[in-house]
Amino acid sequence: xxxxxxxxxxxxxxNEPVIPYIEGDGIGKDISGPSQRVIDAAVEKAYNGAxxxxxxxxxxxxxxxxxxxxxxxxETLEAFRNYLVGIKGPLQTPVGEGIRSLNVALRxxxxxxxxxxxxxxxxxxxxxxxxxxxVDMHIFRENTEDxxxxxxxxxxxxxxxxxxxxxxxxxxxxxIRFPESSSFGIKPVSKEGSERLIRAAxxxxxxxxxxxxxxxxxxxxxxxxxxxxxxxGYDLAENEFGNNTFTWRQFEKIKNEKGRLDAEAAxxxxxxxxxxxxxxxxTDAFLQESxxxxxxxxxxxTMNLNGDYxxxxxxxxxxxxxxxxxxxxxxxxxxxxxxxxxxTAPDIAxxxxxxxxxxxxxxxxxxxxxxxxxxxxxVYDAMEHVFAKxxxxxxxxxxxxxxxxxxxxxxxxxxxxxxx
Numbered sequence: 001x002x003x004x005x006x007x008x009x010x011x012x013x014x015n016e017p018v019i020p021y022i023e024g025d026g027i028g029k030d031i032s033g034p035s036q037r038v039i040d041a042a043v044e045k046a047y048n049g050a051x052x053x054x055x056x057x058x059x060x061x062x063x064x065x066x067x068x069x070x071x072x073x074x075e076t077l078e079a080f081r082n083y084l085v086g087i088k089g090p091l092q093t094p095v096g097e098g099i100r101s102l103n104v105a106l107r108x109x110x111x112x113x114x115x116x117x118x119x120x121x122x123x124x125x126x127x128x129x130x131x132x133x134x135v136d137m138h139i140f141r142e143n144t145e146d147x148x149x150x151x152x153x154x155x156x157x158x159x160x161x162x163x164x165x166x167x168x169x170x171x172x173x174x175x176i177r178f179p180e181s182s183s184f185g186i187k188p189v190s191k192e193g194s195e196r197l198i199r200a201a202x203x204x205x206x207x208x209x210x211x212x213x214x215x216x217x218x219x220x221x222x223x224x225x226x227x228x229x230x231x232x233g234y235d236l237a238e239n240e241f242g243n244n245t246f247t248w249r250q251f252e253k254i255k256n257e258k259g260r261l262d263a264e265a266a267x268x269x270x271x272x273x274x275x276x277x278x279x280x281x282x283t284d285a286f287l288q289e290s291x292x293x294x295x296x297x298x299x300x301x302t303m304n305l306n307g308d309y310x311x312x313x314x315x316x317x318x319x320x321x322x323x324x325x326x327x328x329x330x331x332x333x334x335x336x337x338x339x340x341x342x343x344t345a346p347d348i349a350x351x352x353x354x355x356x357x358x359x360x361x362x363x364x365x366x367x368x369x370x371x372x373x374x375x376x377x378x379v380y381d382a383m384e385h386v387f388a389k390x391x392x393x394x395x396x397x398x399x400x401x402x403x404x405x406x407x408x409x410x411x412x413x414x415x416x417x418x419x420x
Contacts, residue, residue: 002054004084004370006334011084013370018054020079024089025061026344031356032089034412038356038379039363041416046375056083060102061091072102077109080337087338087366089359092346103339104150107143110335112328113193114200115141117311117341118365124387125319126399135294135317138210140201141307143328145193146225148304151186160184189225189303191232198233199240200331201301205276206244213237213245215280216302216310229303230280237278246270247278287313315341322395325361327369336369338362348394352407355393357383360415382418386411 005012023032036055043051058076065071080086091102106112117139121132129135153160163184167173176182198215205213215234219227234249246267255263270277281289281297283306290297290313302310315324326341340359348354360379367376386392390403391414397405406414 003082004334006084009332011334011370013372015051016054017085017370018056018083019366020056020058020076020083020086022058022060022076022086022088022091023063024340024344025063025092026090026346026349027354028061028089028091028340028344030349030352030354030408031340031359034356034409035359035363038360038382038412038415039367039375041419042367042375042378042382043372045378045419046372051372051375058086060088060106072105077106080106080110080335084334085336085338085366085370087359087363088340090340090342090344092344104148106337107328110328110330110337111144111333112330112335112337113142113144113196114327114329114331115139115143115307115311116204116327116329116365117141117307117315117324119311119314119318119324121318122323122384122387124390124400125323125396127318129291129294129317132318135314137290137294137297137300137314138201138204139300139307139311139314140197140204140302141311142193142197142303144304145188145190146304147185147187149186149188151188153184155181155183187222187225189229191228194229194232194303195236196332198236198301200329201299202237202241202245202276202278203331205299206241209274210276210298211271212277212279212297213299213301214286214297215278216283216286216300216306217280218283218306219280220282226303226306233280233301234278241276244275245278246275248280283309286310290314291317311341319396321358322355322393323357323361325358325365327362327365329369336366338366338369352409353394354408355395356408356412357393360412378419379415382415382420385418386414 002014002016002018004017023029043053058079059067060072060076064073093101119135119137121135153163164179201213215230217226217230219230234247237245237247251263251267254266315321321342324341327336327338329336339362342358364376364379390400391406392403393411394405397403
């Protein structure tokens, strides 16, 4: 069998797994092939032919619509269910028709509740901050709830009127400033959804020996959704991971009972013993602090909308979303789709200007998820060499002095040459 399976909570990966891939819209066609060549070269170098990936194209987006009349065919979803692990290029969501978002539809259909975005800097890549080498963060963004659940009602519609009347008459809400002209959106944040996201983030930190997990929220305003997220996170850490974590809430309790010196001593002892420190920061404060003191944060656990904002800001700090990878994962079922985090950029499609780094690094995340760490390290190492030599695609070339501009394909070839 060439299918990846999950048994007793662990992936079982054959030597020649079938990996479904979506080419993507716009520059998707430009970057998919070169990215696969890089991944294939790294696997070949690491395992001398004993392992290889069998790529299987499945359809979504404009290409799917042209060939099947459907932007997201059921056959594509079934392939991801069947083979568990896949990868995709950027998809253009149809405007004014069809699915609200193809990316959201994939996440919700397969219940891919974690959006994982590791943020790291490669030497030589231009950055707007002074010390980008201090940025090493791993974002766990809840993928299925919050505003992105898509529960919205347009002002003037029958459903909006029903909800307005219910809020005003049944719930006694008196804080809707202009009820007649208001649209409404509902923000579901559940205990189960929050816990499974935070649990995955804490396990990730423990397994990788990372120092902290920061719960990022706006609980000072949204007390029963984002505030609850913070409370549930602390409860989970203390109840399920008490031997491996130390929380700020525990710090505050010790401080109130015994004084600050005892609390600081307990914190230092937790750090020395290798415990993961669980803390929380208000979202707007985090956006500032991540710029000024990025070394204070390692793993970030947050809700859907916050995670969207945070992911793009942190990516900009290390060179932009063109070199930032991403994954959508259900750690319980094993389903995982790795993806380029940028858009389709139709204006440069076919020009050879597209940067394949985001998709390449997403493929590296996929190799790590499969347990093929040796191949993953080959790509990281090769990309470090290429960026250090200032051989880059057009997006980075415009920001770097003394750089050599390469086409999409030539950039991939340069990475392959540096795999050693």
